[in-house]
Amino acid sequence: MLSTRAPHRTATRRLQPAVRRGYDSRTEQRAVKAHMQTILILNGPNLNLLGRREPEIYGHETLADVEARCRAVCPAGVSIDLRQSNHEGVLIDWIHEARESATAIVINPGAFTHTSIAILDALNAFEGPVIEVHVSNVHRREAFRHHSYVSGRADGVIAGFGIEGYEAATRRICTLIGAGH
Ligand SMILES: O=C1C[C@@](O)(C(=O)O)C[C@@H](O)[C@@H]1O
Structure with missing residues (x-):
């Protein structure tokens, strides 16, 4: 017993x-x-070199500058989670995670913009607003940069505003999620 x-x-x-x-x-x-509402700001391949890579195209400001600018335009109750990866699968895992942890996504998929059906599929499985950002004006560049798989899912697309594009995207997301300025 x-x-x-x-x-x-x-x-x-x-x-x-x-x-x-x-x-x-x-x-x-x-x-x-x-x-709290979280905006996930995702950056794809080579954007870790922002500020040092081809500055005549992408400028001199870094991802740390992007983060600071986006935080500065966020009203109280909205937080920024900025990430960068050179790996498609990692970006996809983060988008899946965002289904539970983020209200909205701002994404600069880098070159995956023009190639990745998998990133499009992951974004299609995310329910909140999505804004696509490109630092450069991809439409004035090589023809292979003119097509984006992500644009078919995005609620808005910003290209050629330099890193101010991320700020504009963050403001737009705040409007879409009803977080006032
Ligand atoms: O890596 C990048 C950066 C980019 O997304 C931009 O921010 O302008 C444009 C893409 O064509 C390129 O591959």
Whole structure:
């Protein structure tokens, strides 16, 4: 009798804190979500070199400058989560994650703009607003840059505004999600 009850009590004691922790964190996440809206700003390949790469096309400002400018135009209650990856799969994973963690997406897919049906599919699985940004005016450049897979999903497209395009996109998202200035 003792030998069957003891392990049961031990198992219950071990489980309880984990169950409680799970409940607390979900409750906390719901409370935070109710007050904060997150704009995910995604950047594709080579944009880690922004400011140093072909400055005659992309300018001298960096992704850190982009982040600071976007934060500056966000009203209270809206936060920015800026990320960059050179890997298509990583960008796709982040878009999937955004289904739970972000209200809206601003995306500069870099060269994946012109090639990636997979990024388009991931964005199609995201329900919030999406704005596509290009630092350069892709329509004045080589013909292969004129087609974007992402534009078919985007609620807006900004090209050729330099890094001010990210700021404009952030403002537009705030309007779309009803976060006033
Ligand atoms: O990497 C980039 C940057 C870009 O998306 C832009 O921001 O202008 C334009 C793309 O054609 C290019 O491949």
